Amino acid sequence: MARKKKEAPNYAESVSALLAVAGEFQHGPGRIALTEEAVRLADANNDEQLGYFARHELIDAAIFGGAPEVAIVAYAWCLAYFDKHPNPDELDPYNLLWKYKWVVGHSVNYPSIPRGQIEELFEDMKRRYEEAGFGLNAVYKVMREVYRTMGDMKAARAAQALVSKTARDALSDCAACVQHSLMKYYFDVGKPDRAMQMAEPIVEGRMKCAEVPHCTYGHLLLPELFAGRPDVAAEYHRRGVKLLRLQSGFLHEASQHLIFLAVTDNLLPAKRYLEKHLLEAVTTNCPGWQFEFANAAAFSLERIAQLPKPPRIKIAPGVVLPEDLDATDPSALRDHFALQARELAILFDERNRTKHFTKRMKETKKLHGRVTPVKV
Numbered sequence: 001m002a003r004k005k006k007e008a009p010n011y012a013e014s015v016s017a018l019l020a021v022a023g024e025f026q027h028g029p030g031r032i033a034l035t036e037e038a039v040r041l042a043d044a045n046n047d048e049q050l051g052y053f054a055r056h057e058l059i060d061a062a063i064f065g066g067a068p069e070v071a072i073v074a075y076a077w078c079l080a081y082f083d084k085h086p087n088p089d090e091l092d093p094y095n096l097l098w099k100y101k102w103v104v105g106h107s108v109n110y111p112s113i114p115r116g117q118i119e120e121l122f123e124d125m126k127r128r129y130e131e132a133g134f135g136l137n138a139v140y141k142v143m144r145e146v147y148r149t150m151g152d153m154k155a156a157r158a159a160q161a162l163v164s165k166t167a168r169d170a171l172s173d174c175a176a177c178v179q180h181s182l183m184k185y186y187f188d189v190g191k192p193d194r195a196m197q198m199a200e201p202i203v204e205g206r207m208k209c210a211e212v213p214h215c216t217y218g219h220l221l222l223p224e225l226f227a228g229r230p231d232v233a234a235e236y237h238r239r240g241v242k243l244l245r246l247q248s249g250f251l252h253e254a255s256q257h258l259i260f261l262a263v264t265d266n267l268l269p270a271k272r273y274l275e276k277h278l279l280e281a282v283t284t285n286c287p288g289w290q291f292e293f294a295n296a297a298a299f300s301l302e303r304i305a306q307l308p309k310p311p312r313i314k315i316a317p318g319v320v321l322p323e324d325l326d327a328t329d330p331s332a333l334r335d336h337f338a339l340q341a342r343e344l345a346i347l348f349d350e351r352n353r354t355k356h357f358t359k360r361m362k363e364t365k366k367l368h369g370r371v372t373p374v375k376v
Contacts, residue, residue: 027064028248066249068106109288111347137166151356176207214243218256251289255296262300264374294341301334
């Protein structure tokens with residue numbers, strides 16, 4: 001009896017299977033790798049429509065898994081495909097426009113993306129939102145956050161004025177994200193009391209989402225500490241660190257907790273926390289996050305190096321640093337990260353047309369004069 005010829009696997013089913021398995025993973029490198037393979041398989045079979053939907057999954061995985069640069073590239077492809085598609089309604093324009101906020105919001109973390117190009121994205125967002133029948137509240141919020149991150153507070157205030165004049169709609173962020181963003185804005189425009197008010201419903205548990213309060217606690221650590229509430233700051237540190245363990249993509253917030261440990265004289269815990277995040281810090285391709293960690297690491301390592309018997313730094317497998325660097329020496333590792341932070345600050349300040357990143361480095365160094373011992 002002739003053996004029945006085995007049918008070749010259906011690539012579309014394979015793509016679906018890859019995405020299904022990816023969906024069972026927590027956000028992180030594994031989930032990103034599986035969705036990238038699904039995209040490659042769709043592309044290898046010249047199936048643009050399947051590639052479009054697979055890339056939407058990749059954007060989600062990359063944004064929440066700590067690789068925003070992957071999401072930015074995938075989104076640009078999706079936007080181009082959407083524009084040439086004869087029936088865009090079949091592609092769910094709402095989903096595409098929602099993710100536009102993520103892409104523009106993360107673009108500020110890459111100094112290779114010119115400021116003029118980012119501002120062109122603002123205009124493109126406005127056009128697309130209006131053409132789809134939505135308001136501009138969400139666009140103005142992204143503008144405020146981008147300018148705040150750049151350190152252009154004049155532009156951030158102008159964007160906030162526009163936010164306050166426009167109504168929320170279906171493309172606006174959730175209430176918790178809006179509250180968290182306002183908290184950061186008020187801190188940066190010099191209104192700490194107002195910022196604390198914004199944080200209250202979040203820390204009290206009345207507002208939360210996938211990233212809030214995870215990313216909220218770090219912003220409150222030094223303000224609470226220097227307002228004379230060290231016990232509150234220590235509690236926020238404990239809560240925040242616990243939440244950050246559950247998901248990738250929070251290197252910025254982890255850096256805030258690292259600075260807090262160092263400034264509160266918890267130097268051995270600071271050493272261990274730095275060691276824990278070294279691999280993520282040296283493998284991330286996001287310059288904005290690289291700066292945050294480098295700035296925090298330089299400060300923390302300086303304090304550790306000042307101990308009577310400075311402990312050696314444990315370097316985990318996979319952490320790749322310059323061969324001529326004795327990375328176990330706190331002083332040598334401090335110099336490495338201090339240089340990285342300075343170089344990145346120059347790139348960001350040139351792109352942003354501000355001195356914001358250089359100023360932030362100086363403010364971090366001043367913390368050496370504000371050490372406040374607190375038991376955590």
